[in-house]
Amino acid sequence: MERIQVAIEKARKSRDGSQEPKTVNMREKTKPSEKRAAPETVTSDESALDALWKEVPSLQPDAKRLHRNRILAYRSCPEAAPYDMMRTKLVQQLRKNDWRRVAITSDAAGSGKTMTALNLAFSLARQSDLRIMVVDLDMRRPSMVRILGIQKHVQFSEALEERDPPEEHLIRYGRNLVFALNSGSARHSAELLQGITASRVLDDLEARYAPDVMIFDTPPLSSSDDTLAFLDQIDCALLLVEAEKTRASDVDKCEQELAARTNVIGVVLNKCRYLERSEAYGYYGAT
Numbered sequence: 001m002e003r004i005q006v007a008i009e010k011a012r013k014s015r016d017g018s019q020e021p022k023t024v025n026m027r028e029k030t031k032p033s034e035k036r037a038a039p040e041t042v043t044s045d046e047s048a049l050d051a052l053w054k055e056v057p058s059l060q061p062d063a064k065r066l067h068r069n070r071i072l073a074y075r076s077c078p079e080a081a082p083y084d085m086m087r088t089k090l091v092q093q094l095r096k097n098d099w100r101r102v103a104i105t106s107d108a109a110g111s112g113k114t115m116t117a118l119n120l121a122f123s124l125a126r127q128s129d130l131r132i133m134v135v136d137l138d139m140r141r142p143s144m145v146r147i148l149g150i151q152k153h154v155q156f157s158e159a160l161e162e163r164d165p166p167e168e169h170l171i172r173y174g175r176n177l178v179f180a181l182n183s184g185s186a187r188h189s190a191e192l193l194q195g196i197t198a199s200r201v202l203d204d205l206e207a208r209y210a211p212d213v214m215i216f217d218t219p220p221l222s223s224s225d226d227t228l229a230f231l232d233q234i235d236c237a238l239l240l241v242e243a244e245k246t247r248a249s250d251v252d253k254c255e256q257e258l259a260a261r262t263n264v265i266g267v268v269l270n271k272c273r274y275l276e277r278s279e280a281y282g283y284y285g286a287t
């Protein structure tokens with residue numbers, strides 16, 4: 001089987017002696033098309049925004065559970081370094097292009113999208129000047145609720161259908177990180193994501209809460225059309241590639257498919273074990 005040597009080579013070349021973020025590239029906008037018109041922020045006053053974020057019910061992360069699920073970037077530690085690097089590059093690109101919405105995507109299941117989305121979100125949240133919102137759009141197999149150990153029943157898909165106010169399904173960690181999650185799966189998720197209602201709900205949410213970054217966890221591109229259906233509503237996509245598993249030809253195909261619809265902000269090589277010990281990388285979170 002053709003392996004992902006090409007990507008690995010690219011990763012090696014892109015390294016500059018620093019700790020490996022395994023981000024093959026964080027590139028310039030690849031799709032010089034029309035920009036998504038970001039909704040006008042309606043809560044402009046900082047203290048009003050702070051108050052609005054404070055109203056979201058908060059939960060304390062259970063450190064043991066986070067560790068078990070390889071979510072380590074909620075605190076500064078060596079394992080968080082690749083995500084901090086990813087964060088810095090991401091924020092630079094978002095600011096430069098005036099973007100907010102990032103989809104975490106991959107071709108196949110199990111590449112590490114959810115784990116990366118969560119680590120990236122926690123890493124971003126350590127930057128106190130940022131507000132971050134994470135939306136679990138893998139509505140066929142939502143997993144963030146389980147990973148985070150959330151007991152409260154939340155079903156953000158109900159909000160996307162305008163059956164419930166969104167705030168009923170939001171959960172906050174710390175001051176500046178809010179999750180919009182699903183305890184169970186939702187039917188007709190592709191249709192839901194393509195619909196004008198979901199689009200309006202997300203626009204309203206963005207306008208009211210004014211997050212600096214909105215991270216969308218998505219299902220694998222190869223398993224459904226949910227992600228493709230949603231791509232015109234985001235500003236950019238981060239493509240996850242599972243080392244030693246994803247074929248280079250599949251990465252190319254997937255990247256082209258994404259690039260035809262949105263801006264591919266970067267390709268992340270995940271679960272990478274091939275390096276010598278002195279190079280200090282390995283699996284993300286293999287502690």
Ligand SMILES: Nc1ncnc2c1ncn2[C@@H]1O[C@H](COP(=O)(O)OP(=O)(O)OP(=O)(O)O)[C@@H](O)[C@H]1O
Pocket residue numbers: 069070106108109110111112113114115116138143218219220270271272283284285286
């Ligand atoms: N860098 C890594 N090192 C070790 N294990 C990892 C790494 N990234 C992800 N995993 C593990 O791989 C499994 C799949 O990860 P995750 O659920 O994040 O993938 P996914 O792409 O979201 O999957 P799906 O497509 O099913 O939603 C999990 O058990 C996760 O802990």
Ligand SMILES: [Mg+2]
Pocket residue numbers: 113114115138143217218
């Ligand atoms: Mg997932």
